Structure formats: structure tokens, C-alpha cells
Amino acid sequence: MKKEGRENPKSASKMPDKIFSAGSQSTALKREVGLVSSVCLIAGTMIGSGIFMSPVWVLYYMGSPGASLLIWAASGVLSMLGGLCYVELGSIIKESGGNYIYLFRNIGSFPAFLYIYTTLILTGPSETAAVALSFARYVVVPFYVGCAPPQVVVKCVAAICIIVVNIINCFNVKLATSTQNVFTAAKILALCLILVGGVVVLISGQTENLQNAFQNTAVGFGPVGLAFYQALWAYDGWNMLNNVTEEVKRPEKTLPRAILIAVPMVTFLYVMVNVSYFAVMTTNEFLISGAAAVTWGRKILGIWMWVIPVSVAMSTFGTLNGGTFMGGRICYVAAREGHLPHLLSMVHVKRLIPSPSLIFKAVLALCMIIPGDFVSIVNYCSFTTWLSTGLTIAGLLKIKIMQPDHPHSYKVPIIVPVILLIASVYLVLAPIIENPQIEYLYAVLCILSGIFLYIPLIHLKFVPNVLSKITLHLQLLMQVAPAAKNID
Known part of the structure; x- marks a missing residue:
């Protein structure tokens, strides 16, 4: 894509040099994310509303507590294997951008563009809006006892949440x-509270709910895949640190350490929290609860059950903050590679934050709040997520097979990406084969519609001249400048 911010020297000469100068090391993103923050970004993004809402659906698809626990444990192992693969990718391609930059470098420009196009216009804003709406529901419910809160109130609170999170992320990296x-x-x-409560119940001898744990287990290609969708939705975020590689201190050491700490910790918490749910509730109580954590809190915490809604609200807010911090960098990197408007590749000259891309993503998320609810978002987003993950892992296999001597600091046995690739193919195909739905067709059509933009804008490099003038004025207004890559 044409770099529209550099095409009008006469106009640019009238602007402050420090705003419109070419990218230099002084305007590069700073490495301010240490090990503790890296672990918190991964764990904090993973732990959201999923662990409070998904267990009911995992049990629904699997039919028994024992099989459900196996799904939760297997999802943790799969996330761990994926995390190790992404550590190797991060040691080979030392740039921010996660899936986008790995697809761009390993597969090509076209699939990378389709990924960023789909992420930008649909899945990214939808996920952000859905998390914000979940936060809003738990915040406003206490004020509407005995009745459902008005949708307009829920949506306004969700919009405020997105704006507040965006302000935090646009202020500086340390605050975020x-x-x-x-x-x-x-x-x-909060999860430890649920864990301890379940352990106390089990120690007291109330183990009848876990007897015959595998009775009524569902078997089949589709149900298992859908159960994995729900569990992996709760684990989503294990690969997000790769979106900010250029801002991680000593990434060659921090990336693997953060993965090895965060993912096993979250897996342990998730499995034990589900054990606690099953210890307190029968299978029927679990299935009709709608939200397992709320029912658990009502039975165990009594008058203190308000802790659960507060915990869910805090979890969703943290997930939204982490997703905003790391998701905004994808737009920034894609614009830097010419797949999005040049303005989105710029950073604030003083704060060194990619504020244009953060603001742009926030506006899209706010627009997605308006239409309404997102009931099918888990299955829809999981489909596109594992499609892109599978292609990314295929790129890693390409490197390991065709360039076995490629120098990089971290390597995983080839069997690990092979297992993950097989799992990705299964997770993409299983729900479609078992229960075809129109949403999956919409997902494919949405991805393919990017072709009509790629050909004129990227392949033919056709960009209206008016964008150059708009970019210059927005640069001055937002005080942003092109940034250098930070891949030392």
C-alpha cells in the first residue's frame, strides 16, 4: 500500500519535523514489559468470563463431570503446546504482530491480509464488544433486582468500559x-476462593457428585469439538504476548518463561475450579444454572455471594484491558507492512504508544455494541481463530522442514507443531461436519470478501490522493510519527 503520509513534501514541510520525520529509534516502541507483566498479560487475558460461563456448555456437550474435566485438562495441554510453538516463532521472527506477522513472513502477503481484514472488521471488534457487554451486565444487574436491566443501560456501560480501557492504554505502557x-x-x-471452597467441601466428605464421574459421557466427532470450542474460549489468550514482542524485555528469555508460568497456572486453576463446581452441584443443577459460578456462590458463600459477580466483572475488565493492549499492536504492525492505512503504523511522539491503532479499534468495537447481543460469538470466533492458528503452525512446520538449520534460540520437537496442526484441523472441521450452521458460511464469505480489497489496494497499490492530506492533518492533530522497528 502506498505510504500516503510521505507523498506531499510541500505540505509536510509546513508541519513540525518531530511529528512527520521518518521513523527513528527515538520513536520506536520501548521495551517496558518485564516477566511479571508478561505473565499477567497472558494469564489476565486468558482468565475472563469464560471460566465462569463455559463450564456449563462443556458439561452440556460432554454429558459427564469426568469427561468435562478431561476436556479442560486437554485444552490446557493444547494451549501449552501452542504456547511453546509460538515461543519458537517469536525467536525466529522477532517482530510484534503475532499471527499476522507470522503469516506474512511464512505464508505470504495475501493470507496475512485476509487475516488482518477479518480480525479488524469482525472478530476483533466482536470479541471486544462481547467482553464489554459481559462486564456491563454484571455491573448493572445489582441495580435492577427482580427484573432484567434495560439493554440501553447495558450498552452504555459497555461503551464507557471500552472508552476507559482505551484511555488507560493510550496514556502509557506502564499504566496499562x-x-x-x-x-x-x-x-x-477469586478463582482461588472457588478452589478452596471446593476443597473444603470434598474434605468434609461430600464426594457423591463425583462418583460415577463418566456416566452418560457423550461420544462423537462433533460434541467433543464443540466442547473444546467452549473450553478453549476460556483459554484464549495464550498466544497474545507474541503480539507485543518488540515491547518485551529480553524476549528470548521472557517469552518461554512467561508461557511456562502462565499457562500451567491457568490450567491448574481451571481444572480445580471445575472440580469445585462439581463437588458443590449435581449434574442437573449445573446444567440448569446458566452460570455455574453464580450458583456455586449462592450455595457456598450465602450473603457473600456478591463476590462472584464482582469477580466476573473484574475478570472481564482485565481481559478487555489485556486484549486492547495486545490487539492494538496487530493493527500497528499490519499498517507498518502496508496492509492498513499508514496512519495506523504511527506512535505518539512523547508517549510512544500506537494510539491511532488503539483508537481505531475502539471505534470499531463501539460500533459493534450497537446491533445487539453476541450469542454465537464463541463458536464463530473459535472457528476463525483456529483456522488462522492452523495456518500459522503450518508456517512453523515449513521452516522446520525446509530450513532445519535456521538459527534461533528456542526449538520445539517437530511432533509438537504436528499435533497442534492436527488439532487445529479437527477444531475447524468437527463442528461443521456435526452441526453445519449458517454462521460458518458467513465466516468463510467474510474472509473471502477481503479479496475485493486486496487486489486494488495492496496488489495494484491504488490509494486515493486525498488520504495523503487526511493523514498529514491527523498526524498533526494526534501528534504521531512513523516508528522504527524494535527487534534488537
Whole structure:
């Protein structure tokens, strides 16, 4: 794509040099994310509303507590294998951008563009809006006892949440990561509360709900895949640190350490929280509860059950903050590679934050709040997520097979990406084969519609001249400049 911000020297000469100068090391993103913040970004993004809402659906598809626990454990192992693969990718391609930059470098420009196009216009804003709406529901419900809160109130609170999170992330990196650290600690404490409550119940001898744990287990290609969708939705975020590789301190050491700490910790918490759910509730109580954590809190905490809605709200806020911090970098990198408007590749000259891309993503998320609810978002987003993950892992296999001597600091046995690729193919195909739905067709059509933009804008490099003038004025207004890559 044409770099529209550099095509009018006469106009640019009238602007402050420090705003419109070419990218230099002084305007590069700073490495301010250490090990603790890296662990909190991964764990804090993973632990959201999923662990409070998905267990009911995992049990629904699998039919028994024992099989459900196996799905939760297997999803943790799969996330761990995926995390190790992404550590190797991060040691080979030392750039931010996660899936986008790996597809761009390993597969090609076209699939990378389709990925960023789909992420930008649909899945990214939809996920952000859905998390914000979940946060809003738990915040406003206490004010509407005995009746459902008005949708307009829920949507307004969700919009405020997105705006507040965006302001935090546009202020500076330290504030965003500190916020993430605090909310991650709070949500881990909440899960530990549920864990301890379940252990106390089991120690007291109430184990009847876990007897015959595998009775009525569902078997089949489709149900298992859908159960994995729900569990892996709760694990989503294990690969997000690769979106900010250029801002991680000593990424060659921090990336693997953060993965090896965060993912096993979340897996342990998730499995034990589900054990606690099953210890307290029968299978029927679990299935009709709608939200397992709320029912658990009502039975165990009594008058203190308000802790659960507060915990869910804090979890969703932390997830939204982490997703905003790391998701905004994808737009930034894609614009830097010419797949999005040049303005989105710029950073604030003083704060060194990719504020244009953060603001752009926030506006899209706010627009997605308006239409309404997102009931099928888990299956829809999981389909596109594992499609892109499978292609990314295929790119890693390509490197390992065709360039076995490629120098990089971290390597996983080839069997690990092979297992993950097989799992990705299964997760993409299983729900479609078992229960075809129109949403999957919409997902494919949405991805393919990017062709009509790729050909004129990227392949033919046709960009209206008016964008150059708009970019210059927005640069001055937002005080942003092109940034250098930070891949030392």
C-alpha cells in the first residue's frame, strides 16, 4: 500500500519535523514489559468470563463431570503446546504482530491480509464488544433486582468500559501493564476462593457428585469439538504476548518463561475450579444454572455471594484491558507492512504508544455494541481463530522442514507443531461436519470478501490522493510519527 503520509513534501514541510520525520529509534516502541507483566498479560487475558460461563456448555456437550474435566485438562495441554510453538516463532521472527506477522513472513502477503481484514472488521471488534457487554451486565444487574436491566443501560456501560480501557492504554505502557497486574491478581484470588471452597467441601466428605464421574459421557466427532470450542474460549489468550514482542524485555528469555508460568497456572486453576463446581452441584443443577459460578456462590458463600459477580466483572475488565493492549499492536504492525492505512503504523511522539491503532479499534468495537447481543460469538470466533492458528503452525512446520538449520534460540520437537496442526484441523472441521450452521458460511464469505480489497489496494497499490492530506492533518492533530522497528 502506498505510504500516503510521505507523498506531499510541500505540505509536510509546513508541519513540525518531530511529528512527520521518518521513523527513528527515538520513536520506536520501548521495551517496558518485564516477566511479571508478561505473565499477567497472558494469564489476565486468558482468565475472563469464560471460566465462569463455559463450564456449563462443556458439561452440556460432554454429558459427564469426568469427561468435562478431561476436556479442560486437554485444552490446557493444547494451549501449552501452542504456547511453546509460538515461543519458537517469536525467536525466529522477532517482530510484534503475532499471527499476522507470522503469516506474512511464512505464508505470504495475501493470507496475512485476509487475516488482518477479518480480525479488524469482525472478530476483533466482536470479541471486544462481547467482553464489554459481559462486564456491563454484571455491573448493572445489582441495580435492577427482580427484573432484567434495560439493554440501553447495558450498552452504555459497555461503551464507557471500552472508552476507559482505551484511555488507560493510550496514556502509557506502564499504566496499562500495572492495571493488568492488579486485575490479574484479583481474578486469581477469586478463582482461588472457588478452589478452596471446593476443597473444603470434598474434605468434609461430600464426594457423591463425583462418583460415577463418566456416566452418560457423550461420544462423537462433533460434541467433543464443540466442547473444546467452549473450553478453549476460556483459554484464549495464550498466544497474545507474541503480539507485543518488540515491547518485551529480553524476549528470548521472557517469552518461554512467561508461557511456562502462565499457562500451567491457568490450567491448574481451571481444572480445580471445575472440580469445585462439581463437588458443590449435581449434574442437573449445573446444567440448569446458566452460570455455574453464580450458583456455586449462592450455595457456598450465602450473603457473600456478591463476590462472584464482582469477580466476573473484574475478570472481564482485565481481559478487555489485556486484549486492547495486545490487539492494538496487530493493527500497528499490519499498517507498518502496508496492509492498513499508514496512519495506523504511527506512535505518539512523547508517549510512544500506537494510539491511532488503539483508537481505531475502539471505534470499531463501539460500533459493534450497537446491533445487539453476541450469542454465537464463541463458536464463530473459535472457528476463525483456529483456522488462522492452523495456518500459522503450518508456517512453523515449513521452516522446520525446509530450513532445519535456521538459527534461533528456542526449538520445539517437530511432533509438537504436528499435533497442534492436527488439532487445529479437527477444531475447524468437527463442528461443521456435526452441526453445519449458517454462521460458518458467513465466516468463510467474510474472509473471502477481503479479496475485493486486496487486489486494488495492496496488489495494484491504488490509494486515493486525498488520504495523503487526511493523514498529514491527523498526524498533526494526534501528534504521531512513523516508528522504527524494535527487534534488537
